[in-house]
Amino acid sequence: MFEQVQSRKYYMQIVNQIRNLISEGKLNAGDKLPPERVLAQEFGTSRASIREALSALEMLGLIESRSGYGNVIKVDGTESLDGEMFKTLLKDHSPYEIFESRLVIEPNLAFLAAERATPEEIQEMGEILERLNKTGREIKNDPLKVEPYMEEDRKFHLQIGKCAHNSVLYTVFSGVNSMMKEAHWRTLKTKGLLQEGNLEKYEDEHTGIFNAIRSGKKEVAKVQMHDHIKELKKDIFDMHD
Amino acid sequence: MFEQVQSRKYYMQIVNQIRNLISEGKLNAGDKLPPERVLAQEFGTSRASIREALSALEMLGLIESRSGYGNVIKVDGTESLDGEMFKTLLKDHSPYEIFESRLVIEPNLAFLAAERATPEEIQEMGEILERLNKTGREIKNDPLKVEPYMEEDRKFHLQIGKCAHNSVLYTVFSGVNSMMKEAHWRTLKTKGLLQEGNLEKYEDEHTGIFNAIRSGKKEVAKVQMHDHIKELKKDIFDMHD
């Protein structure tokens, strides 16, 4: 019946405003915030309050405060800000366990996606898949395409997660997914990806998953996603169980 | 090869120290921190730095700062501090989606638990189950036992999560699990739990899951957990799909 009164503390209001600016895409990764003294003026508060907000934002992993330089936005919040914050929690977990969690979550996301995806979402998924496959085939002639390929791959999986229409699972997955952008993951994955025949294999698997989701075959989508992630896991960690 | 240099910024060191005290159980939910001025003295910093740390801790959901009263520890961090922080991210998500995520995660935790649980962990699980079942039977004569029952139930499921030995999934699940302690969940659950015959049903299901895990029957554990959560979901949300 009654609405929550606006968070009274200044630093919280500042955190929320900046957080919103990030998720609205008005502040992007790499952008520099105005100097603290300027922020204080613009928000109409003291520098102390600004700094309380900034330290909180830094602890949440949204900005990085660099002495003598400025406060820099660290994340691209348009995909899932909550996911980026969850990623911050994952920092110290082992790569193996992080990847293993994909094996649990993603097949179920595929299942739910087959059940709930809207036509528009399916179409977008198809477009991403097309770009992904195209980029994959270009790698043979141009090894520099590996980076864009991994990015398209990330987006394809993320789109499936979005289609599952479960914000909790999406938050978790987008955190894990975003972790794959990190440098040490890229080197890990590059090794596995480039082995002979893998790209063709992935193309088949991705296409199969997409078709299953599009035609609403929930169980098929789930199983195929499971097999796909298991293949990835094998290719990356060189394990076979 | 080289270890990370200690986080330079004062507020970070303070956050880490307090965070550790919470996860070590030296600071428990409800405890009041010393006044900021005292903290400043004890940490050897200014009150400004203390407040930067406290605002960060509050944003992470670990403490609550009450004007004119003090800074209060908000979580019991001995189960999983990361989980408590993840719970903070869940605050605004719909109860249905939160519960649905259990349906995805817990069966897989049961699966992994059947594969990886140590004898000691199994034994502890058995002891929790025994207490749970005992409390469940006492409810008939003493409706006040509902609260303890739900707490034992929470612990039983959490123990399974722990046995899965995957820190990422455990963090997520313990966050969701801890959410079940919240007031609005308790009322939701109480309604469903107390319907005729449910408690006996749950006892059978719990026991079945435990036996499957103990004897290493991974697939059985997974399926039974899935069915159990689905029953719970039905009883709580009154849905049947």
Add this chain to the structure above:
DNA sequence: GCAAACAGGCTGTCAGGCCAATTTAATTTT
């Protein structure tokens, strides 16, 4: 007895200042 006023402790916020880190520009050196 009971309500109202009071007092002490604590957080919320501000103002102003100094130091250290880092970038940028200026200056010197090669």
Add this chain to the structure above:
DNA sequence: AAAATTAAATTGGCCTGACAGCCTGTTTGC
């Protein structure tokens, strides 16, 4: 002219001191 050095400006990191407002318990006044 290019490179290395130095100087200046910018910016975050941190500190001190102060005051208003909130909370709690106690005292005062009826």
